[in-house]
Amino acid sequence: MHDQGLLIIILLLATGVILVGVLRFLQLPAVFAYLLTGVILGPHALAVVPDLASTRQLAAFGVVFLMFSIGLEFSLSQFMSMRRLIFGMGAAQVLLTSVIFVGIALIIPLSWKTGVILGGILAMSSTAMVIRALAEKMEMQSRHGRIAVSVLLFQDLAVVPLLILIPALAGSAKELPHDLAMAGLKAVVVLLVLLVIGRPIMRPWFQLIANRKSTELFMLNVLLVTLALAWITEQAGLSLALGAFVAGMLISETAYRYQVEADIAPFRDILLGLFFVTIGMLVDLPAWWANIAWVLIVLLLIVFLKGFLVWGLSRLFGYEPGVALRSAIVLAQAGEFGFVLLALANQYQLLPAHVLQPVLGGMLLSMILAPILVERNGWIARKLVGSYRNHRDQQLTEIRAADLKAHVVLCGYGRVGQSVGRVLEEEAIPFIALDLDPVRVRQAQSAGESIFYGDASRRDVLQAAGIFSARAVVITYANVASSQRVLSIIKELRPELPVVVRAHDDSQLEKLEAAGADEVVPEVNEGALMLASQTLLLIGFPISTVLRRVRRFRQERYQFFRGAFWGGSEPGEDQASARLASIPLGETAFGLRLSLRELNLTSFGVSVVAVRRHGIRGRDPAPDTVLKSGDVLVLFGSPAALTKAELYVLEGNTAQETAVSA
Structure with a gap:
């Protein structure tokens, strides 16, 4: 049994590594790789990985750490500056999506509980996918980017009450108001106790741990705080994820939030990957094919209905049609938290099998389409909305x-x-x-x-x-x-x-x-240079020595710091010192069609720093480089040597001999 368990782990890792590598090469999110791993190895395909409760329990910690990371990003100042969009448009999008799906569920017909759950699941968009794509396209601070980020922030927050609501819906209809009231009351009490007690304790506690200067101790402390608060909320009848969210909020107010975020990332990513593997294990491809029409209907509802809602709300909030359409396209997909809520609803058996599979299929297809839609959102808007241009x-x-x-x-x-x-x-x-x-x-x-x-x-x-x-x-x-x-x-x-x-x-x-x-300036190098120069000054080195060291470093690091291009005079500098000179080669230049080796400019006491051709500079060109009309030679040497070399390159041996005899 032990050997079999180890083999299962090896198969999971091997499949995940291969699929993540392939999908990253195709520039698709890694989440698809985890989902495909679950589909391939799950009970509805090869049946290699059994659907065990212990596996699901371990995967649940992926959601715990994801909610912890969301809590770390909870910035009160950020929320205040974007509160109109977050609590206006974001809240309206989630509520309207839920109301519409309740109506659709009643028409099909399904129970209103199923409608509420579907509304909450399908209201979510992919925070990880959208934020990353917008950042890569430099659209985070654009107007449609700010709309998308605001709506995503509210969706992330809406997960917290939905995590409370779904277990309450599993009870009887008569007890539902009581269960919801008790769950809400317990949530408020627990949150207030944790925030009131935790806020004054968290900062000095982390300071005490950090003063020990032990990486292992700091990491253990992060895990302790996260899991302890998650356990407290679970004991109160709430969810593990809610406690992790609170832990993230408390730590976000300390000076250690960025270190904590970096430390927790490996646990979060690995366990979240396992969570998506368990979601993939729910996929029943024969059931998808048998219900392909419903899968496509769910896909269309996610893309077009959610897109239309975001477009309408954007217009209502005063944005022009083009910006509204780009916002709608960016948010028209399912999200990671939708899978979290779907798994929770399946755990409480709140979604019938004939509903679960089409919803799961539509969500996955929407996320496959999402990278294409987000990447092309501007092009689509310009094609569909003339006024946007x-x-x-x-x-x-x-x-x-x-x-x-x-x-x-x-x-x-x-x-x-x-x-x-x-x-x-x-x-x-x-x-x-x-x-x-x-x-x-x-x-x-x-x-x-x-x-x-x-x-x-x-x-x-x-x-x-x-x-x-x-x-x-x-x-x-x-x-x-x-x-x-x-x-x-x-x-x-x-x-x-x-x-x-x-x-x-x-x-x-x-x-x-x-x-x-033409020149790349690395911040790390320049920062190190300034640190070193200040250190030399503080321990007593004369400023002339420090400046000389700085100049030498830059001459070695930056080709164009080898001297400088001078004008008529340079005050405070030796007029005979080495410098740079650029020599444009016209159609009559002697050096055309000759290689640098054949020109042998080093015999004049100069070095060739670069050859600029068609606007692109080649540093330290090879001796076999053949010069062409329009090239620009960049030389380094003393003024006298540069003059001789320039005459030779432009006019040939006669000019050289004239210059030498002069």
Whole structure:
């Protein structure tokens, strides 16, 4: 029996690893892999994994840690700033969905209890999938993104009362009001006791544990707090997940929330994966096929009915049709918490088998369609709503109104972008900043700064920002994929334009340079450099030595820190010191069709730092690189050596001999 149990675990892990790898390659969420694992190995297919109560109990802890993570994200300030959308549109969406499905259930006919449960299950959308997709598309702070996030936040909160409601519905109809009242009263009392007692205790307790400076002790403490509060709420007749949610809320107010979130993630992801495996085990493919019409009906209800509700509410809250449609498309799918509620309803036998399978099938199909719909939401909106294009054109007109020349385009105006903007402003260099946070844009515009609401990954937005007359572009995004999208458009529109890109560390260097970045500035490297320089100063090194060390580091790390491009004079510098020079090669240049090895520029005492071709700079070019018309050679050396090398490259041996004899 022991060997059989180990074999089952190995099969689960092997199937999960293969399917997760395949689906991640196809850019589909890992949740599908877990569901497919359950389908394949479950009792309705290969029957390798038995549907044991112990397995379901272990999988339930995945939901516990998921609710704990949601509690960690519970920010009162965030809720207050978005309260109109969260408690207005979010509440209306969940309530209206429930009411409509109660009506549908009564028409079919099913019991009103089944309708309430189905309404709660199908009102949920996929928080994990939508948030990730919006973040990758840089649409989190767009108007449809804020609507989606607000509705998702309320849906996550609505899970808590639904976790109380479903067990109460399992009782008799006569006792239902009493059961609901008692469940609500116990929930209020337990929550108040935990919050009143827990809030003043949690911070000093975590401080005491953290002072021991033991990673194992800290992790054990997180598990203790989470599971203890979950046990308390379960003993009160409520759910484990509710106690975990409260634990997350309490810890979110301490200074340790981010460390806790990082520590708990492995437990949450593995156990949540197991939970979805158990959901997949419920799938009965023959039953799906026998009820394929109902599966498709449920799918259409999820996508179109929920989408229509979100669209109507968005219009009611004053948003134009295009934004309303994008919000509807983004939220038109089932969600992880829907499966949580479905599993709970199945546990209490509140859903008949002929209802469970079509609902499960429709939910899964909607989540398979979701990545495609979310990715293409803007394209669909522009095709279906003509006025949406007009609204975007109005935004582009506002950007064009700046009408700057020889300026810098800042993509992103967060803390990093604003710091760059301050430097440019002090040097009297005009700039245009593009950002997708409407609050930030409004505040910065009111302060008189040149910032506009716009998505820099859109070709028309960059054109409106004057990309063809700009001197340079600075991309300040922390997300590499977003920076790559912007780079691809810039290199398509104007390949010779210099682009500087922010990165977290050197691991992102090759990706960004391959996408066309002229310089990549890793924050980790610069932070380490500043820490080292300050340390040297504090232990007594002279400032001249520190500055020399800093310069040497940057010369080694950044190719274009090998000296500098000088103007007519550089105060405070040795006029004979090495510097950079760029040499454009015209159609009559002597060096055309010659390789760098054949030119042998090192004989002049200069080194070739880069060759810029079609707007893309190749650092440390190979000796076999053959020069072509339109190339730009970037050389490093003393002024005298650079002069000789330039004459030779442009005019040949005669010029070299003339320069040498002179």
